[in-house]
Amino acid sequence: MKIFKAFKNDSWIKPFLGKYRNSLFWALILGVSTFFCAGALMFNSGYLISRSASLPENILLVYVPIVLTRAFGISRPVFKYLERLTSHNWVLKLTSELRLKLYKVLEKDAAFFKNDYQTGNILGLLSEDINHIQNLYLRTVFPTVIAWLLYIFIVVALGYFSLWFALVMLLLFAVLLILLPLWSIVVNGVRQEKQKQMRHQLYTELTDNVLGISDWIFSQRSLSYARRHEDFERKLQETTQKIKNFNHKRDFLAQLVFCLIAIALLIWTSGYFPGNHGGQANWIAAFVLAIFPLIDAFAPLSDAAQETNVYQDSIVRLNQLQDGRKEQLSSLRPALKVTAPFTVEIKHLDFHYADSNKQIIKGLDLKIVNGEKIAILGRSGSGKSTLASLIRGDLRPSGGIVSLNHKKTYLFGDTISDYIGVIHQAPYLFNTTIRNNLSIGNEKASEQDLWDVLDRVGLKKMILDLPEKMDTLVDEAGLRFSGGERHRLALARILLKNVPIIILDEPTVSLDPVTEQKLIETFITELQGKTLIWITHHLQGLSLMDQVIFLEDGKLQMSGNPQELVQSNGHYRKLLAIDQGL
Template sequence: MKIFKIFRNDSWVKPFLGKYRKSLCWALVLGFITFFCAGALMFNSGYLISRSASLPENILLVYVPIVLTRAFGIGRPVFKYLERLTSHNWVLKLTSELRLKLYQVLEKDAIFFKKDYQTGNILGLLSEDINHIQNLYLRTVFPTVIAWLLYIFIVICLGYFSLWFALVMLLLFAILVILLPIWSTIVNGARQEQQKQMRNQLYTELTDNVLGISDWIFSQRSLEYAEKHIRLEQKFQKITKAIRNFNHKRNFLAQLVFCIIAIVLLIWTSQYFPGNHGGSANWIAAFVLAVFPLIDAFAPLSDAAQETNIYQDSLIRLNRLQDEQTKRTLNLERNEKKIVAPYTVKIKSLKFKYPDNAKLLINNLDLKIVDGEKIAILGKSGSGKSTLANLIRGDLTPTEGKVVLNQEETYKFGDKISNYIGVIHQAPYLFNTSIRNNLSIGNEGASEQELWDVLERVGLKKLVVELPDKLDTLVDEAGLRFSGGERHRLALARILLKDVPIIILDEPTVSLDPVTEQEVIETFIKELQGKTLIWITHHLQGLSLMDQVIFLEDGHLEMSGSPQKLARDNRHYRKLLAIDQGF
């Protein structure tokens, strides 16, 4: 089966098999003993009932079966409890380490997940895939191994009495152990795979739409979204119903096979242990009744087999995640070079589109940004401005073309790109900790004097001095105690502490009033003097301070030049300037 090939090359689950092999072996042994006790209990009970009904000459003839019945009756729940305790403890240890490993992978490669995964995909990894690995053992590996051990044990024991009858039971139990599981895998396995994919799709779409619920409501299309979600849910329920109906039919056949096994066993024992009362005839009920507890051991095998399609998909996804991380680590180690000033960004024949979108967001763009240049990138919403910023910083990989920093492609820098390119976003985030800690994100080794100096540079020293605990004053969650302009100044302070040569301003003043916006822009220009400045914006205030202005339209470069040259020679730019100034 495909899952064995996948499991052979697995780097997520297989390493833990050796680490916890003792617990795994104990869980399997205890599981076998549990069903052995259940069968032995019914075996002794059947013999005891028959023997007691035949008026034994001496009570001692039934004393041993009475003691064994009591022993196996107590042993069955005890061993079952120990088996559950051991197996679940083993699986919980395994999944806790798997979750830790997944969190470490996600945290280490967080910079790349924006381009490779949506939020719903991450939820699918965290919720679905780890849970499937857990169920791989609880619902597939443990029941299957235990059932095969019982299968072999039963055939060997019956072979002691009759070789031909052992072969008959070998074939009958093979229907339960081999034939029905294969049938379930072929028919229901594909349905369960489809069910899992639809569940992941529900995760992705529901997460995406919940995050954007306000836009659905404001566009008066909330009912359309609800209907779309209901249709997807109905498809999911239809597949679930088909799986359930098939399971009912298959389980009926399994019960029918057990009925045939019991009848065949009854016929054989009546032939092998002849007699009317007493003697060897007492073994007939013992053998027949011993079959019934085994239903619980063999019945789950079909469900266990059909779910292997789900498990193999989860193993593939997790191992692909590990392979991608290893590949990135090797690439970063291979490409990690110390680049030195002057720092030049070159964009060559750049094209970009997201994997699930046919539209090019950036289409054949060429641009050069020299060291110390201040460039503004304009364009209406959806024109590709923020996408271009992400490509420059290496958060996205070009579909075609290159974005290079001193001849090195930016996406290959990984986390090291933060040593060269800093970003101030529209809504800088302040953590619910002290001002000192919020500033130290830019430079953990900064001294207190350096913190005060940078606050003075961004115009916040007076404000912080007047706070009760000064640098140790706690910032409210998300920095709500500070105004928008103050949060942007604190973000600038972080960048100044980091002292990177290239700064991207991703529409940092979009939510500010005109007066505050002008003050923040002037502070940025003054304090970032000498650094390369890439300013993403959609209106023209402060552009006179830039060296170059480019305008993007649907991913294309529509116009470029100095603000003075554009204002003099470009009619479209003059029109935009007049609109922005309210004329």
């Protein structure tokens, strides 16, 4: 099985098995004791009822079964409680240390994970994988080991009375313990893998499209997306229903096997324990009733086995974290430095996340020369923001090259911020003074420098009107400022930093048309002479750009000067008309 292969080279789970082996041992013993007491309770109860119905000559003949019934009746819930307490305590110790280890890895190496995982998948790694490990033990390992121990005990105990009947039970219980679980893995394993991939794709696309809902509305394709989403949901539900239907059929077969076991016990006890005055009936009831509590031990095994298809990926992902980091560290070099003029060059660029086969950028070629103003258009999911991250070196290409003055951008490390600045959709302002928020751009900036840059971005008058001027505290995330004011403060930081290349990642997406136009004009005026890379889905202000490119599914579909595109490209004219509401 794949789960055993995943465990073979595991460095996350196995070290803790030895560390907490005593708790693991007692959890299994208590689990077996719980089912033993349940079976023994029914065995004694069946014998006691039958023996009492046959009018025993002396009450002492049923005194021992009475005492044992009471003892097993009390022991069963006690052992069950202790087993749950011990097993959950063991699992919680294990998972708490795994979470601590995972958070330490993520905290130390967060910069590397964005190359391999999308945001939604990192969240999934944090929220699901450790929980899967927890369920692996509580819902698969513990029940399976306990069932095997009971299986051995039952066969050995029946072998004491009858070897041939023990062999019959060996085969019947093997159907429940081996055949049905393997059948579940083979048949439902493929469906579960398909279900998992569909859920992964659905979650990723839903996240991307919710974040870019304005693109869908702008392109007038919201109904198209809704239909596409509903169709995908329908296919996922069909796969899920097939899994449920198979489980119902398999569970029905399991119940038939239990029925055969009960009938076999009925026939065997009728012949093996003959006697008068109800002696035969006493043992028939005892043995047959004892089998019913064991249904709870063997029935869940098929579900437990097929769930290993889910758990194995979590184990593999956890073990790949540090391996992937070592590979990336080995390829990194000391931070690079380059001098003006600055040229960004993209050659045969391909990109996909390591945990996904979806190609986000495909064979892209682009050159951005010093001082050029370029706009990158495209709907949500077309690769615009990914391209910006690749240009800034936040992501490493899967193929091809992204370079700044012939040096790969991902090799610059933190020094890339000396060359490329970014203004995002929602610039973040820290819960400190306006002065400190500005000084992030240049800690050596003087008081006059700060006032000058505020004047350049059109905020000087507003700041002067505040009671404490630049010493006014900014609320967390800058919520006391409007969207346009937050973008102007972000621009002030960039101007203080004085980087030669600026990426504007849809900074006007949430602004009203008047504020948007004023902000665009401020950007163009104050960033004159710098290389400007503007990611947008609006066409407002594009006439001020030197070059416009349009991405579709990670490929370059259209490029050229905006004035030339208006004259020669019908698709561009159509987009322009839609943007203007014509």
